[in-house]
Amino acid sequence: MSDGMNLSDWSRQLAELGMLREYEPMARHTTLCVGGPARWYFRPADREALARAVRLCPADMSILPLGRGSNMLVPDGGLDTLVIDVSELNTLIFDGCHVHAGAGVRMSRFARQCAEHGLSGCEFLATVPGAMGGGVAMNAGAFAQQLSDTLVTAEVLLRNGEFLTLDAEQLCMSYRHSELPGQCVVVEAEFRLTPDHPDQIRERMRTMRSRRGGTQPLSLPNCGSVFKNPPGDHAARLIEAAGLKGFAIGGARISEQHANFIVNASEASSADIVALIERAKREVKLQFDIDLEPEVRMVGEWL
Ligand SMILES: Cc1cc2nc3c(=O)[nH]c(=O)nc-3n(C[C@H](O)[C@H](O)[C@H](O)COP(=O)(O)OP(=O)(O)OC[C@H]3O[C@@H](n4cnc5c(N)ncnc54)[C@H](O)[C@@H]3O)c2cc1C
Structure with missing residues (x-):
């Protein structure tokens, strides 16, 4: 040290x-x-x-x-x-149409509280299981909406220990991507939402949740979509067309319900999951000449 x-x-x-x-x-x-x-x-x-x-x-x-x-x-x-x-950074402050959320606030809680306050624009977050810091880092999205649509600023703690507030434009957010400074920690995010009737907001959230429930294998451990959708296509469609639905390596399996999900079916290792990721990438490249890019963040050192 x-x-x-x-x-x-x-x-x-x-x-x-x-x-x-x-x-x-x-x-x-x-x-x-x-x-x-x-x-x-x-x-x-x-x-x-x-x-x-x-x-x-x-x-x-x-x-x-x-x-x-x-x-x-x-x-x-x-x-x-x-x-x-960052789970203890969980304050949520409402100020008119502006909402300040700590990085540890679960996105589903955020969506519910926004509905209570009659604020619309983040209903889709009711279906995303992460917390706000991860949501900013990933530019979480669903149902043709994404977090960058309503984000105003993100406050980060830089690696040198200083706080910095960045405008959303400075993060150059795109599909499941944000350009955060290296090794920074998002501590808070500020959103600007639109007033609407709480019942209508809740109804939209209910519809989104029920559309999700039927299509995703939520009873087994997973990380949501493993790959980003390539332009003009769907990773799930390509993986299924490559004949890999239900294909397993060790304890990990490509879901039979949704081919862009890998489930930990029985004490999988990370190596099993990575082997499935590599296999899906290889087959889709071979059969359709399309490069799939992982959405899941492979953190740390991979040999
Ligand atoms: C069942 C299921 C469904 C899902 N559906 C969706 C969906 O519809 N749309 C979608 O976009 N995603 C979806 N996901 C993926 C995931 O929920 C999102 O990417 C979410 O934004 C990740 O948040 P997290 O807090 O879990 O981040 P983590 O998994 O903890 O981290 C993800 C990355 O963000 C970084 N990070 C986390 N917190 C911070 C922070 N405070 N500051 C800086 N960097 C940070 C981490 O270092 C890591 O690189 C789904 C996942 C599951 C399991």
């Missing part, structure tokens, strides 16, 4: 700022229920604790923000990083 501090001093100081665990199994924190241990796993008590913790981190320690782990694939060998779980 550099910066004149030894590991036990450092970990003692972090433990005072939130919950710190060493070698924490990431399978507990990802919706795929796979992934080896994080060298350090830290859940700061609040944003000030987060900032102090990041300032205490030696410059050579890499940081990985974690939301609900609903779009994250962690290697079986784990992560040699400080994983920062």
Whole structure:
């Protein structure tokens, strides 16, 4: 450890700022229920604790923000990083048509609360299982809407421990993509929504939820869509046409219900899931000459 501090001093100081665990199994924190241990796993008590913790981190320690782990694939060998779980940053403030949401606010809670306040524009978030920081990082979207449609600013904590507020335009958001500064942590997002009757907003959310329920294999661990849809086509259609629906490697299987979902059917490893991802990419390239790009974030080191 550099910066004149030894590991036990450092970990003692972090433990005072939130919950710190060493070698924490990431399978507990990802919706795929796979992934080896994080060298350090830290859940700061609040944003000030987060900032102090990041300032205490030696410059050579890499940081990985974690939301609900609903779009994250962690290697079986784990992560040699400080994983920062932002779930305690969960304040939600309504100010007219503007809403400020902490990075740890679940997007489904955000959508429900917006409906209560008669604010429309984020109904689709009722169907996305992640938290707001992950939503900004991924530009979460569904039903032809995406988070960038209503995002005004995102406040981030930079790796040097300073807060910075960025306008949405500065994030150059596109389909499942945001250009965040390297290793920053999104701490808060501000949205501008449109007034509407709460009953009508709730009705739209109900319709979206029921359309989802019938098409996705939600009873087994998964990470939602594994691949982005290529321009003008659907990854699920291509994978199904390649004959891979139901195809399994180890404990992982391409869902029979939705071919762009990989499910952890029976104690899958990350290696099983990656092998299925590679197989689907290979077959779709061979048969249709289309390059599928993963939507799921493969974090850490992959051999
Ligand atoms: C059943 C199911 C259905 C889904 N449906 C959809 C859908 O309809 N539309 C859609 O877009 N996605 C969908 N997803 C994927 C996922 O929910 C979204 O991508 C979501 O935005 C990820 O949020 P998260 O908090 O789980 O992020 P995580 O999985 O924890 O992280 C994803 C990435 O974001 C980064 N990140 C997380 N938090 C922060 C932060 N505070 N600051 C900076 N970076 C951060 C992580 O480091 C990682 O690189 C689905 C997933 C599942 C399991």
